[in-house]
Amino acid sequence: AQKITQTQPGMFVQEKEAVTLDCTYDTSDQSYGLFWYKQPSSGEMIFLIYQGSYDEQNATEGRYSLNFQKARKSANLVISASQLGDSAMYFCAMKGWTDKLIFGTGTRLQVFP
Amino acid sequence: DAGVIQSPRHEVTEMGQEVTLRCKPISGHDYLFWYRQTMMRGLELLIYFNNNVPIDDSGMPEDRFSAKMPNASFSTLKIQPSEPRDSAVYFCASKRGGRDEQFFGPGTRLTVL
Numbered sequence: 062a063q064k065i066t067q068t069q070p071g072m073f074v075q076e077k078e079a080v081t082l083d084c085t086y087d088t089s090d091q092s093y094g095l096f097w098y099k100q101p102s103s104g105e106m107i108f109l110i111y112q113g114s115y116d117e118q119n120a121t122e123g124r125y126s127l128n129f130q131k132a133r134k135s136a137n138l139v140i141s142a143s144q145l146g147d148s149a150m151y152f153c154a155m156k157g158w159t160d161k162l163i164f165g166t167g168t169r170l171q172v173f174p
Numbered sequence: 175d176a177g178v179i180q181s182p183r184h185e186v187t188e189m190g191q192e193v194t195l196r197c198k199p200i201s202g203h204d205y206l207f208w209y210r211q212t213m214m215r216g217l218e219l220l221i222y223f224n225n226n227v228p229i230d231d232s233g234m235p236e237d238r239f240s241a242k243m244p245n246a247s248f249s250t251l252k253i254q255p256s257e258p259r260d261s262a263v264y265f266c267a268s269k270r271g272g273r274d275e276q277f278f279g280p281g282t283r284l285t286v287l
Binding site for chain 2: 094096098104105106107108111113152154156159160161162164165166167
């Protein structure tokens with residue numbers, strides 16, 4: 062069985078600072094993928110970043126990077142230079158050998174001026 | 175490029191009525207997913223299709239739920255009869271074969287009174 066754990070229900074960060082959102086996972090699959098999605102108050106789910114289990118480099122997409130530590134089974138999202146528009150719920154998700162995504166419970170990020 | 179399109183965006187119905195949610199995936203994407211988001215259960219996969227064929231429907235709650243994909247550009251999720259506990263946001267997502275990233279539609283907020 063696969064499991065995603067997000068232990069931070071809420072996080073606060075000041076504008077222009079960096080923030081790390083935690084995600085740990087558990088799976089018995091040898092090949093898997095890890096995702097982060099953003100859900101603003103408007104409700105849509107926005108794909109941010111993806112990391113494959115065999116990727117040697119940490120994934121980066123603009124201000125987003127995924128800090129992948131395979132031995133620790135963690136896939137933390139780092140947002141650099143936070144902006145007010147980054148305030149949202151953030152979901153970590155994973156897939157194993159199938160295409161089914163398993164989601165964590167989410168972290169609500171609030172960026173303040 | 176157009177993203178995933180869902181209709182209606184909001185649906186309010188009474189218990190016992192039939193509800194049909196619609197989804198148009200991104201052109202060229204051959205996988206389509208239906209997810210449900212509730213406060214109690216979070217985000218969970220209901221069913222997904224590959225090349226219009228259902229691959230995994232283990233998340234479909236019960237026989238009241240059915241999903242079809244008659245062609246590559248259209249899918250429906252039907253609930254008959256609807257119950258108050260079906261109230262949720264229903265997301266459709268799609269992806270291209272060979273890629274892992276899933277792109278979500280804006281969701282349909284369903285309220286069953």
